[in-house]
Every structure is written in C-alpha cells, then in structure tokens.
Amino acid sequence: MRRLAAALLALSLTAQTQVPAALADTQLADPTREAEARALMETLRCVVCQGQSIADSDATMAGDMRALVRDRIRRGERPAAIRAWLIGRYGDYISYDPPLSPVTWPLWLAPIALLAIGAWLARGSFRRRR
CATH class of the missing domain: 1.10.8.640 (Cytochrome C biogenesis protein)
Structure with missing residues (x-):
C-alpha cells in the first residue's frame, strides 16, 4: 500500500x-x-x-x-x-x-431572458399608468 x-x-x-x-x-x-x-x-x-x-x-x-x-x-x-x-x-x-455548448447555454441565455422579463414587467407597469 x-x-x-x-x-x-x-x-x-x-x-x-x-x-x-x-x-x-x-x-x-x-x-x-x-x-x-x-x-x-x-x-x-x-x-x-x-x-x-x-x-x-x-x-x-x-x-x-x-x-x-x-x-x-x-x-x-x-x-x-x-x-x-x-x-x-x-x-x-x-x-x-466560454464556448457555446449545452452546458453553457444558461450562461448565454440568462441575460437575454432577464432583459425580456424586464421589458415585459416595464410594459405592464406603463400600461397600468395609462
């Protein structure tokens, strides 16, 4: 050993x-x-x-x-x-x-998803103010 x-x-x-x-x-x-x-x-x-x-x-x-x-x-x-x-x-x-691969997709897609969610929330907020 x-x-x-x-x-x-x-x-x-x-x-x-x-x-x-x-x-x-x-x-x-x-x-x-x-x-x-x-x-x-x-x-x-x-x-x-x-x-x-x-x-x-x-x-x-x-x-x-x-x-x-x-x-x-x-x-x-x-x-x-x-x-x-x-x-x-x-x-x-x-x-x-990091290279784009199935493992790193969340790293690349998270900023886009967060921007889309932010735009959707802002749109809803502006609609309520009218």
Whole structure:
C-alpha cells in the first residue's frame, strides 16, 4: 500500500509542469510575445480567486499560471493552443468567454431572458399608468 502511494506521488510530481517561477512576474524580453502573453492572461480566470484574471491576481496559483503562459509563449506556442490546453486541463470555467455548448447555454441565455422579463414587467407597469 505504501509503495502504491509512493508511486502515485512520484507520478503526480513528474506530471506537473516545471516552469520557472521567475516568469510569473517578469515580462518576456520580446515585447510582441509579452503582449500576446498579457492578452491571453487577461482572458483566463484564476481558479483560486474566481473573480480575477490570472493577470490581476496575487494568488500563487495565478502566478504559476502566468509563468506557464509566458514560458509556453517564449517557446513559440500560439496563444490559442495554450488556451485550449488550459481549458482541457481546468475546464471551460477558466475562460471568461466560454464556448457555446449545452452546458453553457444558461450562461448565454440568462441575460437575454432577464432583459425580456424586464421589458415585459416595464410594459405592464406603463400600461397600468395609462
């Protein structure tokens, strides 16, 4: 049992991405790549803070994610590929712009439904005043 636990721990540690922590708060040397990284970081939600992007969050997890984004962009990966990888790893929740799917339909339809209900209530209120 202990061997199994040790093996699983070793496997999980080797599966984690090793990214230099210095990249969390240090900009890339190439301004174009830094702009790409910054634009991507502003569209990704911090999984710890839940209300901030990884660009704005001070959480350690957000710093790790910033470092990961900068490292992958430094190595030449496209922002769309990095975004897809992060969504695959953390789910659609990490994106401030989730894709339209049966799971996210309520997110997209709720504002329209609320506007329709508000218009209907306002219409009824105006009719009573006449």
